[in-house]
Amino acid sequence: MDKICVLGLGYIGLPTASVLAVNGFNVVGVDTNSSLVEIVNRGEIHIEEPGLATVVQAAINSGNLKASITPEYADVFIVAVPTPFKEDKQPDMSYVEAATKSIIPYLKKGSLVILESTSPPRTTDKFMASIIENGGFKVGKDIFLAHCPERVLPGQILKELIENDRVIGGVNRESAEKAGQLYSKFVSGKIFLTDASTAEMVKLVENTYRDVNIALANELSSICEKLGISIWEVRDLANKHPRVNVLMPGPGVGGHCISVDPWFIVSEYPEEAKLIKMARQTNDEKPVQVVKNIMRLIEGMDNPKIAIFGASYKADIDDTRESPTLKILDCLVCFKEKRQLVFSVYDPHVKHFEYEISTFENALKDANIMVIVTDHSEFKSIDPQRVGYLMKDRIVFDTRNCLNRYDWQGCGFKVYSLGDRREQGFCL
């Protein structure tokens, strides 16, 4: 079996390396973070993802997976490093650049290099190819190079890693075919071969499509608030039409994918990508609107305490990257002195966060308002009576419309939902 070197042991690299190892490949997982390397070599994990602990342990126990801070000679190199954006929304390609440079000494004629990281168009056949050519290799001839964008959904990574269809773009046909052969050994979904730039664009389009559609839902949510009706009811009823599927409005779009990837198109094609940019801005404004709603709800209260529930960017995961909660809290900090307010944050999944994570009791103790930002399963089944005993005022603001409002109202709560002004008595 081929030897595979996976660069980056994060949300994509670690599951990929482990799945390859349990499928019989000899895998070295490389990460520049030495403490992370130690964790993986102990058969443990540093991120929360259903089923991942078991697969990593099995991979390490099988002897097929080891982690290291340096690459090794291999037949295949899979690059799965972050591609964030910079302050000015331009892509930060420094991790891809460093990872590609780091493998140059370990390449041999016939090696296959695969980029999995979501990247701007032309990253594979221009940016990476030129680094490899500068290393003295002819890309497409000595070294095969392809882009196979990851498409897995956090929370379902292991299932989707195997079952999802894959789009594989090569710098030439041979590169695409060689990469296709590798993925066909562990992917049960279909494999579609194309050129590298098309594969890059396909991935960006997938997340942009979702971002633009979420932006529409968020815009409609603001309109419904002004109109004094409920977006949730409007959405339910509109979606009865066979060709309509309005997505879910919410406190904003987080995660390292949907809130980032559209900028890769905007930065390259600012003239053309007008709708894409506006959708991004619409979704980015949503946390500010949440704070405006909170401010209205605590109007007139002395030293109000706000209990924020949920720090991760979506339900049932521990990932806080680009989380709307972070923006909400940063915004609340600005009002701290003026409104003499305090806030607490509770999240049963998140251990490390920019703001202190309280216990359930401490977060709610004497709070005037509870704000649901993430729709964790645990929150949906919280006993409102237990919450009510701890709080000073029985007020809950549900930005995801995930609580059973009748249960909560039955326990004396005033229940407000984002995008639903029917009972709020105010509009923004």
Ligand code: SAJ
């Ligand atoms: N969200 C809404 N309304 C919705 C759906 C989502 O506000 O109707 C919010 C979520 O709360 C969250 C954000 O959008 O804050 C993104 O969540 P998500 O579950 O839609 O997507 P991600 O970022 O976890 O994963 C996406 C996936 N892409 C698509 O579904 C098109 C995944 O398949 C990709 O692999 C991943 O991005 C990636 O790595 O690019």
